[in-house]
Amino acid sequence: MSKPILYGADYSVYVRIVRLALAEKQVDYELVPVDVFATGGPPEWYGRHQPFGRIPAFEHGGFALYETSAISRYVDEAFAGPALQPADAKLRATMNQVVGIVDAYAYRTLVWNIYVETVSKPAQGARTDEALVASALPVALTCLAELARLKRDGDWFLGDTLSLADLHLAPVFGYFTKAAAAQALLAGHPALTAWWERMRQRPSYCGTEPTS
Amino acid sequence: MSKPILYGADYSVYVRIVRLALAEKQVDYELVPVDVFATGGPPEWYGRHQPFGRIPAFEHGGFALYETSAISRYVDEAFAGPALQPADAKLRATMNQVVGIVDAYAYRTLVWNIYVETVSKPAQGARTDEALVASALPVALTCLAELARLKRDGDWFLGDTLSLADLHLAPVFGYFTKAAAAQALLAGHPALTAWWERMRQRPSYCGTEPTS
Numbered sequence: 027m028s029k030p031i032l033y034g035a036d037y038s039v040y041v042r043i044v045r046l047a048l049a050e051k052q053v054d055y056e057l058v059p060v061d062v063f064a065t066g067g068p069p070e071w072y073g074r075h076q077p078f079g080r081i082p083a084f085e086h087g088g089f090a091l092y093e094t095s096a097i098s099r100y101v102d103e104a105f106a107g108p109a110l111q112p113a114d115a116k117l118r119a120t121m122n123q124v125v126g127i128v129d130a131y132a133y134r135t136l137v138w139n140i141y142v143e144t145v146s147k148p149a150q151g152a153r154t155d156e157a158l159v160a161s162a163l164p165v166a167l168t169c170l171a172e173l174a175r176l177k178r179d180g181d182w183f184l185g186d187t188l189s190l191a192d193l194h195l196a197p198v199f200g201y202f203t204k205a206a207a208a209q210a211l212l213a214g215h216p217a218l219t220a221w222w223e224r225m226r227q228r229p230s231y232c233g234t235e236p237t238s
Numbered sequence: 239m240s241k242p243i244l245y246g247a248d249y250s251v252y253v254r255i256v257r258l259a260l261a262e263k264q265v266d267y268e269l270v271p272v273d274v275f276a277t278g279g280p281p282e283w284y285g286r287h288q289p290f291g292r293i294p295a296f297e298h299g300g301f302a303l304y305e306t307s308a309i310s311r312y313v314d315e316a317f318a319g320p321a322l323q324p325a326d327a328k329l330r331a332t333m334n335q336v337v338g339i340v341d342a343y344a345y346r347t348l349v350w351n352i353y354v355e356t357v358s359k360p361a362q363g364a365r366t367d368e369a370l371v372a373s374a375l376p377v378a379l380t381c382l383a384e385l386a387r388l389k390r391d392g393d394w395f396l397g398d399t400l401s402l403a404d405l406h407l408a409p410v411f412g413y414f415t416k417a418a419a420a421q422a423l424l425a426g427h428p429a430l431t432a433w434w435e436r437m438r439q440r441p442s443y444c445g446t447e448p449t450s
Contacts, residue, residue, distance in 0.1 A: 077380050078384075089331075091331050091332075093335045093342065095307075095338055096337075100330070100331035100334070104327045115312060115316045116301055119301075120303075122307055123303060126308050130305065165290075172290075
């Protein structure tokens with residue numbers, strides 16, 4: 027079967043989640059660049075792959091798929107290599123909860139409201155929305171407290187085995203920890219901090235650094 | 239083991255998704271009312287169950303869980319009864335894609351921007367945000383076209399067997415189809431319309447009608 031195609035930009039948290047899953051499964055793939063922030067939006071042809079105009083989209087031997095959680099689970103289930111989803115129902119539930127927390131709270135709060143506002147915008151000469159940052163801080167505290175509470179003992183989020191919980195969370199932390207506020211927010215969560223130090227050194231993570 | 243507890247309000251699309259899963263698995267449970275729209279927000283004690291203040295939250299013999307997709311999958315995997323997730327990787331991927339489409343696009347567009355604006359608000363004497371409705375209509379068309387494209391032949395979304403795709407989508411359709419715009423938007427999608435007619439007559443669906 028032809029190698030899978032991933033459409034998206036490597037700066038995207040969600041594209042990187044899929045790239046991490048593909049790297050962990052040692053699946054060779056083609057990354058087709060799609061910039062959703064380009065003037066006028068993504069190119070017209072991309073509508074055939076993701077009609078809502080978001081990234082990533084994925085294709086594997088004629089099977090087309092979008093929505094990151096669907097793609098990362100499919101990559102785990104359709105390819106050989108280490109399982110990225112635990113068999114135990116409670117561990118799976120915690121993994122799915124972490125994926126849900128990333129989508130519902132952590133991505134918007136830690137990446138957009140904290141990293142983009144306090145790092146990315148000033149670097150481009152744009153003004154930080156201080157009220158937005160202030161309103162994000164308590165949500166960020168809750169996110170980190172909940173992630174710390176849910177983390178199991180062991181090197182990885184669910185214990186001794188890497189899972190989609192690690193892969194969905196890592197790219198969010200990749201941006202968030204560049205913000206000056208991150209250190210104070212992470213204080214008091216040594217297990218989460220230690221997890222992040224391990225995660226950021228993992229070859230799959232190092233090999234998917236954004237180029238743009 | 240004690241029977242599971244579900245925290246939430248029966249008007250909630252996301253609470254109903256979990257109730258549908260519990261009903262399909264024939265699991266007896268206790269529904270503890272939590273009204274997130276109450277003046278001042280949900281009661282203080284609820285913060286222990288869902289620190290972001292959203293519904294539902296779930297508990298099963300001391301195992302606490304929130305995020306609907308995590309709960310509905312856990313209910314499927316932890317209890318006896320018919321499997322609500324197909325074994326085939328591609329079918330599972332399409333199921334996960336539908337769950338993702340509901341979360342990322344359909345819920346906001348079909349429930350809030352169309353149903354709430356054109357049905358719920360006028361019924362309460364509030365003014366419809368016509369610009370919001372107008373901007374929602376093309377997204378709604380894309381949602382329905384994509385759902386129609388992804389639907390497999392057969393009585394249920396993925397074919398002959400009911401799955402979480404049906405259960406995550408049904409409560410969204412429950413509100414959306416009360417809007418006058420729904421008929422025109424659904425025109426040209428007879429398979430989706432027929433699916434909805436079947437789904438709304440299913441005992442699990444009839445037995446979880448909102449009371450508020």
